[in-house]
Amino acid sequence: MFRITKEFHFSASHQLTSLPSDHQCARLHGHNYIVEVELSAKELDAHGFVRDYHDLAPLKRYIDESLDHQHLNDVLGHEQVTAEYLARHLYEWCKARLPETAAVRVSETPKTWAEYRP
Template identity: 35%
Template structure:
């Protein structure tokens, strides 16, 4: 089994609806994202996936979130913009392109707090 990972980041603001505590108020994060793909077969070049292609697709998704108020985003108008839901959103956006290789998406909202989504 092979596994590849890339990291990226974006900055945004949000607040958690119906949450009792500080996170109910508007605040921001510099989110760190890790995307992991896995598979048993390499291509003819010896790659599971071209890092350049994976990075390009992740950048497309993150560009829709970067420097925004997440609560205004169509997806997050229906679900709270938690780290868990951000990981789910990114995973589902990547899955059509890398369906058989998707492993997990990890979203770090701080140096010591992260959420993962995988199927």
Template identity: 30%
Template sequence: MFEIEIDRTFSAAHQLRGYNGDCCKLHGHNYKVTVVVRSPEQDEIGIALDFKKLKSELDSLLAVYDHSNLSELPEFREINPTSENLAKTIYRKISEKMNGGAIRVHRVRIGESDHSAVTYFEE
């Protein structure tokens, strides 16, 4: 089994509705996103998944989030844009684009600082 992993970053603001603390105020993070895709196979030249394809799909998805207020986006109107919900949302969106044949998104990790991160995956 091969694991293909990429990292990307974006900057965004958010606020957590119903949170009893500073995070209920509008604030921002420089998010780090790690996506891990698995494949048991390689193509005829020895590539399991071209990094370019995964980077392109993730960059397109993250462009909507970059320099935005996540709390105002449609996918976060009913749920808080926590790191957990962001990881789950990105996981599901990138899976729709990438899963096919032998390729499966395995996990998505969201870091909102150098010291805090959450990982989402489905078993």
């Protein structure tokens, strides 16, 4: 199996309202998110690629236009926009456009990652 990954960055706010009010994540706060998309294929295409990295440009546009510097709870219409939820959301967005999508990882801090891989 061949695998490629590409990383994207954006900043946004969110709030986890189901947590106790004294939990720091219950308050409105933000992160400098890192998103890593993994594509895989058993065979390479005629150019020797799993997928041309240029084909990921629509994901960059989606992130820049829809998520960057936004309040994710409002944009995604969900009360609990965790890193796990965001990883699944981005996986589904990618999979609908890039069938080679194998996983999406999301980092909110330099030491934490959440991954969605069916």
